[in-house]
Amino acid sequence: MRIECPLCGSRDRREFYYAGHASALERPDPAASAEIWDNYLHIRENLAGVTNDLWHHETGCGAWLVVTRDTVSHAVLLARLAKRDKK
Amino acid sequence: MVELSFLSATGNKLPIKIGNVSATEVNATLHLVAPFHGKSTQAATVVKREMGLDWPGVHELKHRGKSYVLWFDHSHIAVMGEAPLAKLARVAAVTDVSDGWCIVDVYGSDVRDVLARLTPLDIREQHFKAGMTQRSMIMHMQASISCLEKSQFRLMVFRSMARTLLHDLTTAMESVAARAQKV
Numbered sequence A: 001m002r003i004e005c006p007l008c009g010s011r012d013r014r015e016f017y018y019a020g021h022a023s024a025l026e027r028p029d030p031a032a033s034a035e036i037w038d039n040y041l042h043i044r045e046n047l048a049g050v051t052n053d054l055w056h057h058e059t060g061c062g063a064w065l066v067v068t069r070d071t072v073s074h075a076v077l078l079a080r081l082a083k084r085d086k087k
Numbered sequence B: 001m002v003e004l005s006f007l008s009a010t011g012n013k014l015p016i017k018i019g020n021v022s023a024t025e026v027n028a029t030l031h032l033v034a035p036f037h038g039k040s041t042q043a044a045t046v047v048k049r050e051m052g053l054d055w056p057g058v059h060e061l062k063h064r065g066k067s068y069v070l071w072f073d074h075s076h077i078a079v080m081g082e083a084p085l086a087k088l089a090r091v092a093a094v095t096d097v098s099d100g101w102c103i104v105d106v107y108g109s110d111v112r113d114v115l116a117r118l119t120p121l122d123i124r125e126q127h128f129k130a131g132m133t134q135r136s137m138i139m140h141m142q143a144s145i146s147c148l149e150k151s152q153f154r155l156m157v158f159r160s161m162a163r164t165l166l167h168d169l170t171t172a173m174e175s176v177a178a179r180a181q182k183v
């Protein structure tokens, strides 16, 4: 498996650290309800198909990436810098 | 400020030569530079005016004499050797990491065969040319790998891993040299 880092180019999976679903970037307002926070922290979809994950280019450029991949075919479709998505 | 003297990270185990590849330790000051928000242009101007070098883009390494500037990660460049630190510090966060890294130059005609055993990078000449620098792994270590000339590379790992680097490097150099003898 290889990931196309927007900075470093196509790199071996060993260089990356997986850190869960990219929904972590959509942090709720501090005053949001307990239900919204519970959902943000704990509830994940376990879908078969295209998903967005957070990966850290740990032994490369150190950037956080949002990686779009298909959990059925294992294809890595896209990787972009997470800081562009951060609100 | 007190002038500190250089203490070898590898315990004076270098230089060594195995087969046609040599490794030697580099004694150089190393600073990381991260421009403050909105100050990238000013930081680049300082580097251009004081060092005569362009700000390094992704994967770029430039030098004039013994002063180097190189891309280091998504938000830093590194300067090696003489650099206008006080002027840079007005527009960027400048961190002295000279005692945090071990710097080793490896060179010789089989140097790329040696590196091929150590890193997942594509180290073929057309993909890793002189003047390029990349961050990747040397075995399990986070490393900075730069191509200074066609058959000369600069390897950097955390200083705490200097002996591991030496071990991994020596093993790879011995393997390449042993294969060359067999053919």
Ligand SMILES: [Zn+2]
Binding pocket: A005, A006, A007, A008, A009, A057, A060, A061, A062, A063
């Ligand atoms: Zn990267």
